[in-house]
Amino acid sequence: MERLFTNITNEELTQNNNDLHTGCYAGEREDFMMNGIYMTENGLKAENAPVKIALDHGWSSIKGEHIFMETSVVPVDYTPLTNHGLLEYKGKKYIVGQGRLGKQATKTENENYFLLTLAGIAKELQYQGKTQIEHVELYAGVPLTLFGAERKEFRDYLWHKERISFTFEGVHYSFFIDKVKIYAQCYAAIANRMGDMDRLRCVDLGSWTLDVLSVRDRIPMDKDAYTYELGLITAVERIKKDALPKLKCEIPEDDIIDVIRGKQSNVNAEFLPSIEKGLQQYADEVEAKLREIKVDLLHENIVYVGGGACVMKRFGRTLGRNIQYVTDVKANAIGYRYLAENLG
Known part of the structure; x- marks a missing residue:
């Protein structure tokens, strides 16, 4: 049985009312532990520890642990009346989250879902009150029956080696995505709810x-x-x-x-x-x-x-x-x- 979560490091990559209440690693920066930890008189203390962000990339909506947004991505060449949904990335402007994106063959065929990921991360950071951060650890998922086929492609699509800088709704963000972990949709929804x-x-x-x-x-x-x-x-x-x-x-x-x-x-x-x-x-x-x-x-x-x-x-x-x-x-x-x- 194939595990519905997998750990892969950068080194390996280079080598190849009945309401119920109750991975893949990519892009591990080799210098992160050296840059992110320093000595104090009390021992090791984390500096700029990564902020953990989980996003569920649906066809109709992007969901975080605390946020919800629709999936439309509309390029614009003008300044909108408000900053609501306005994403500025690499010199281009987009209005995101105001309607449903039409279904694509895959989520990696163009940059739409990466742009939505940036907006989703920004919304989660806004919710957490952490807009000025240096490192993000991202958790996402793919359909369970396509886990083996799509996990690496989606992980590589989401992870970027370089620093990512963009502006969302008037707030500037600049950080590294240190890790991307991919899990199976469906199972994730019940993993902590089976009682x-x-x-x-x-x-x-x-x-x-x-x-x-x-x-x-x-x-x-x-x-x-x-x-x-x-x-x-x-x-x-x-x-x-x-x-x-x-x-x-x-x-x-x-x-x-x-x-x-x-x-x-x-x-x-x-x-x-x-x-x-x-x-x-x-x-x-x-x-x-x-x-x-x-x-x-x-x-x-x-x-x-x-x-x-x-x-x-x-x-x-x-x-x-x-x-x-x-x-x-x-x-x-x-x-x-x-x-x-x-x-x-």
């Missing part, structure tokens, strides 16, 4: 994909993992399409997302029946797909995670104490930090 469950199925309902992972004795079984193109966006697009002939207008995507998040009061009452019908259809399709791959919804421990967990909590037809929901969309990012600190 007394030794066996379970984790069902991650993301923007574009449905991922299913078996966990036995708290160990992820990557040979018993599945990915299907049955993400939440398929439901969103179908709702907009099916409602158009009846309503004579397209339901705004923000209204559908509000219903998913339980904010029906923000939505035009005329839209609600179409939205709820479409979300019920999506929940039925998810349960049908799980039965198709022999998931016993009545008896196995099932944990729904991702943006679609809210949909399954409200519209799933199979209920029981064996079914739980992680509705915090930041769960993967929180899990990356947990795995980094507990598994290395």
Whole structure:
């Protein structure tokens, strides 16, 4: 079984209400320990210790342990009215986070997701009140069924040897990314939330994909993992399409997302029946797909995670104490930090 986390050093690289509460290393600067530690009368003391940042790179949104932003990246050649979402990097300006980025073949095919990473790091640093820092340690993830194929490419994409300097929302940042650790999405979302469950199925309902992972004795079984193109966006697009002939207008995507998040009061009452019908259809399709791959919804421990967990909590037809929901969309990012600190 391939481990869903791996440690790789620079040297190796050069060589080649059932709500549930509860790596790869890249770019290790050889001089970091010498530059970052000095002697005091009390012994060794860390100076400029790296700030740890965990980001979950989704197709619709970037989530940190404390932040959330959408994935649009729009180059601009003018000075916007405000600094909100304004990223300035290598002499170019971008407005980021104001809408959803269209799906790419991969996240590494252009610089969009690196630019989003810079914005995500800046937002997390702003939250932590640490805008003037020298070193960052970054934790991220890739889809669990593509972990072996994509982990190194995504790690190399995120890590830069040189100092990174940019301005986000009027604040200047300049730091080194000392390490990038890559973990498996889905498993990360439950790694610190399994409680007394030794066996379970984790069902991650993301923007574009449905991922299913078996966990036995708290160990992820990557040979018993599945990915299907049955993400939440398929439901969103179908709702907009099916409602158009009846309503004579397209339901705004923000209204559908509000219903998913339980904010029906923000939505035009005329839209609600179409939205709820479409979300019920999506929940039925998810349960049908799980039965198709022999998931016993009545008896196995099932944990729904991702943006679609809210949909399954409200519209799933199979209920029981064996079914739980992680509705915090930041769960993967929180899990990356947990795995980094507990598994290395």
